[in-house]
Amino acid sequence: MAIEEWKELENGDHGDLQNPLMPTQEEQQENGSLQMLYLSTFAAVCGSFQFGSCVGYSAPAQAAIREDLNLSLSEYSMFGSILTIGAMFGAVTSGRIADYIGRKGAMRMSAYFCIIGWIAIYLSEESLSLDIGRVLTGYGIGVFSYVVPIFIAEIAPKNLRGRLTTLNQLLIVTGSSVAFLLGTIVTWRTLALSGLIPCTTLLVVLFFVPESPRWLAKVGQEKEFLSALQRLRGKNADISAEAAQIQNYIETMQSLPKTKLVDLFQSRYIRPLIIGVGLMVFQQFGGINGIGFFASETFASAGPSAGKIGTIAYACIQVPITVGGVILMDKSGRRPLIMVSAAGTSLGCFLTGASFFLKNHGLLLEFVPVLVVVGVLIFIAFFSIGMGAVPWVIMSEIFPINVKGITGSIVVLVNWLGAWVVSFTFNFFMSWSSSGTFFIYSLISLMTILFVVKLVPETKGKTLEEIQASIDSQRDI
Known part of the structure; x- marks a missing residue:
């Protein structure tokens, strides 16, 4: 890549806006294939979509749930608002969990909590099981709200990091809108089952993507760190400079x-x-x-x-x-x-x-x-x-x-x-x-x-x- 083109890239010129998330031809030649980076980002933002689905669920389901389960307005208000209580507990534990079992491990755990929560809502016959399911999904999205942007930021090259991390918010909004619209045409139980789709998709795709290289370097898995970084940048990309910078920074932090x-x-x-x-x-x-x-x-x-x-x-x-x-x-x-x-x-x-x-x-x-x-x-x-x-x-x-x-x-x-x-x-x-x-x-x-x-x-x-x-x-x- 020419020096002038590199300066343009550093100043924010990322090529044709018709494909704003795709690298230019020069970037592809420099970095190799970024398909694994995009696949990893897709896996993460399935968690963001799940976040939006949970937030958007309660509004279209309100009338039908209250009628079917004979809930008072206060009982349904509890069901709707208790999501944030679960999310607060998820937020408190999210950082430690992501540091201990890794970014992928934290996303897997969050997906399991959401799946159990949605099944509990689907099977509910009274308010208690509804609330339990809502708390579980709230806990899951509380962890997702931390680990998704962190994971994307840690895997993305600096020239794409902002756009890829912003996909977190885009998929939250999309998930909420889809839940709202879908809730107008399907039953509340079917809408709850639809919440399983982003979770299961995330779990499947996570099998094929690497862990965050920075987390692997932090926990001392040097071989896995280099392998993950190479997969994310493409097999023909030169990762030596970026790997050295990450390792030097990790060593400095761990000396504290x-x-x-x-x-x-x-x-x-x-x-x-x-x-x-x-x-x-x-x-x-x-x-x-x-x-x-x-x-x-x-x-x-x-x-x-x-x-x-x-x-x-x-x-x-x-x-x-x-x-x-x-x-x-x-x-x-x-x-x-x-x-x-x-x-x-x-x-x-x-x-x-x-x-x-x-x-x-x-x-x-x-x-x-x-x-x-x-x-x-x-x-x-x-x-x-x-x-x-x-x-x-x-x-x-x-x-x-x-x-x-x-x-x-x-x-x-x-x-x-x-x-x-x-x-x-x-x-x-x-x-x-x-x-x-x-x-x-x-x-x-x-x-x-x-x-x-x-x-x-x-x-x-x-x-x-x-x-x-x-x-x-x-x-x-």
């Missing part, structure tokens, strides 16, 4: 004392931990789960004409916009993408808040339904393009491998805790002040921009080891 929870407050680790936790706080407290879970009610509260149109548009817009984020991830960089996304979510919340303000004061009532729909759609479009995916990408990139398990668990736990808090409090806030609720979310999105400007590094075009060196150098300034 064993990390305890209190050690995370050392200057070496506190900066990436603040970045990871901060991004998840801003992602969740910007209102995504409150707005997403109760979008239909929000549209309906603005006026009957907004309900159906808004709900259909909301369901249709997420997937194509998230695809746009996949294309832009390694083209524009992480920092610009998340700042543009946060600015857009702030605008969407402001417009929605303004519409409710007008409604409450009896002003321009004919424009209120349109303004609510436009505001929420702007919010979800800009969230899908950056705020949904970028925090997970950055989380998978910024932590040293010797603390990645414990720090990753903390970050994922914060994310799930935030999801529960926002979804639980949304209706209370709306009862207090519908316009004030969205104005608060708008302000939090603006604060996200300031946080990114001050603390978040650009990770595009850098290896995971180069990112650590960059964070360390900023700490020393």
Whole structure:
């Protein structure tokens, strides 16, 4: 590859956008075949699809489950919300599990939990077995939410890492949309059985893909490490430089004392931990789960004409916009993408808040339904393009491998805790002040921009080891 072409690649020029996930001809010649990389990524994002399926299951199944099992609204609300409780437990244990049994082992275990959970839901005749099944699937996706982006980040070359890691969010959105649409045409028990498909697919494909090379190097399996890296880069690729860089970094990390929870407050680790936790706080407290879970009610509260149109548009817009984020991830960089996304979510919340303000004061009532729909759609479009995916990408990139398990668990736990808090409090806030609720979310999105400007590094075009060196150098300034 010519020097000029390499510089273009480092600056984010990845060739023809008609095939945004495919390497250029020059990349293929340099790296060999990347088929195993794509197969490994496909296996991982089956877990992301499962994540989306679990989240999207409860809404279309609500009426039928309540009727068939004679459940009260409170009993079904418990069934729907207990997913996040299971996910929090999954988040707490995910890092240690992935460090102990490997990234593939953690994904296998998560799939087994989800399979058992779906079968329990399918066989349920009362609320207890429903809740048990929901907790088990919640635990599984709690682990998936950590290990999938970590695995993809550790297997991908630096020029493809952003786009491939963003597929995690794309498949979550796709899984949720598919569950929602499929739930309108099949029974709730059949919908539960459909949740077995991504799990079984993942289990089968994992037999044919290698473990994360960085994890193998970390646990001292040098022969397996080199073999896995060679398979991922292609049999004709020269992996010597990348292998040496990974091994040198691992040796440096392993020379450090064993990390305890209190050690995370050392200057070496506190900066990436603040970045990871901060991004998840801003992602969740910007209102995504409150707005997403109760979008239909929000549209309906603005006026009957907004309900159906808004709900259909909301369901249709997420997937194509998230695809746009996949294309832009390694083209524009992480920092610009998340700042543009946060600015857009702030605008969407402001417009929605303004519409409710007008409604409450009896002003321009004919424009209120349109303004609510436009505001929420702007919010979800800009969230899908950056705020949904970028925090997970950055989380998978910024932590040293010797603390990645414990720090990753903390970050994922914060994310799930935030999801529960926002979804639980949304209706209370709306009862207090519908316009004030969205104005608060708008302000939090603006604060996200300031946080990114001050603390978040650009990770595009850098290896995971180069990112650590960059964070360390900023700490020393």
